[in-house]
Amino acid sequence: MTKRPYVICHMVPSVDGRIVTDGWRLPHGLLAEYERTAASFQADAWIIGRISMEPYAGKARLPASTRGARLPRTDFVARSDAPSYAVAIDPGGKLRWESAAIDGEHAVTVLTEQVPDRYLAFLRARGVSYLFGGKSRIDVPTVLRKLRSRFGIRRLLLEGGGKINGSFLAAGVIDELSVLVAPVADGGVGTPTLFDAREGPGPARHLKLVSVERRRGDLLWVRYRIRSSGHR
Template sequence: MPATARPYVLLSCATSIDGYIDDASEQRLMLSNADDLDRIDEVRAGCDAILVGAATVRRDNPRLLIRDPDRRATRVARGLPASPAKVTLTARGDLDPAARFFTEGEAERLVYCPPAVAERTRDRLAGLATVVAAGDPVDPAAVLADLGNRGVRRLMVEGGGRVHAQFLMAGLADELHLVVAPFFVGDGRAPRFVRDGRFPWHSERRARLTEVRQIGDVVLLRYGLSDRCGD
C-alpha cells in the first residue's frame, strides 16, 4: 500500500448496555476487563498510530503505550518503535505539556489543530510534539492524508465520542470494535458513544457484523464499515 494512501481506520470503543462511554462523575468509569484490555493492547501493537481527542487527553490522561513487553520486543525486532505514534486533535490547543501523552514513551507525537492556534500550540508544547495545521475545524480527511504521507498505514481511533462521530459521519472508518459492558449508566449527563448526526450506516445500509466474541463479562462486536475490512 503506498505511503500516500489513506490509512486503514479502526475505531475502538467500550460502552455500557445503554450506550454510555463514561458516567458523570470525576472518576473514570471502567467498562472493559483485564482480558479485554489485553486484547486492546494486541490490536494497538498491530497499528502504526493511535488517535484520541484532546478531551480524552485531558480527562483520562492516557499513556497510549503497548503494555506487553513481548509485543514491544516484536515491534522493535521488525524495525518499528516499541509503541505506535500518538495522535490527538484539538480545537483550541489547550493541552497540558505534563500529560502522559507527551511525557511517557518514545513514540512520535502529533497534534492536529486549526491554523489560528498552531503557533501558540507549538510554543505551549515546546518541542514535545509535531504540531500540524489541519483546517478549521480540524478535518479528519486532512489528518488522514498527512498521516498517510508520514507512513501511517493503520490507525486506531480510541475516542472519545466526538472524535468517533467525526470519522463515522465523514465515512472515514473501515472497522469498528465495540465492546459492551454488562451494566447501565442511566444518566443523560454522561457522554455517549456518539451524538446525533447523519451517519453512512442506517436502516437501509447496515454495517456488516463480522465477529461476536464473549470476553469474560463483556462482549466484543466487530463491524466492517468499508470494503477494506476483511472478515
C-alpha cells in the same frame, strides 16, 4: 491519491451505547481486557480528543509570549521513525505537553491554524509533532492523509469521545468497529454515546458482523466492518 490509515474504532460502551463509565462499578480486569483486545490489532497509532489526552499530556507551563517573525502554518514533524504514535485532536492548542512521548509513543497533536505562535513555539521546544487540520475547523480526511504521508501510519485506533468518533463516522472514514460491551445498562440521558455526530438524524452507516466473542467478566467483544468505508 494519498492513502489514509485503516481506522478501527475501539471502545467500551454500555449495552445502551453510553461511554462515560463513572459510577458503573466495572468488572475487575476490564481495563486489562480492553488493552489486550486493542493490542491484537497491532496498530501503529491511537487517536483521542483533547479532554481525553489531558491526563497523559501533563500541565507544563506555556511561555508568556514569543518574539520574532510569525511562525508558518505548516506541519512540524519532530520524529517520523517512532514505533508507534499517540495522536491528539486539539483544535485550539490547549494541551500542555510535558514530554514528546507517552510510554515511548511519539506525541502528535492536530491543530487549526488559529493557534497562537507561542503555542507552536512551545510544541517545537518540547519536540511534539503537530499537523494542521484546517483553518478554523478540523477536516478529518485531510488529517488522516497527513498521518499516513508524514508518519507512515497504516493502522489507527480511534478511541475518542462521542463527538470525535461521530466526526469520523460522518466523514465516512471508519473501516472497522470494535466494541467491548460492558455488562451495564446505563440509562443516562444527555451523556456521551459511542457516536455523537449531530442533532437529529445521523450519518447512518451499515455494518457487517465480523465476530462475536465472550470475554472475561461477562464482557462481549463484537467486531464489525463498515460497509463502503472508502478506505484506500
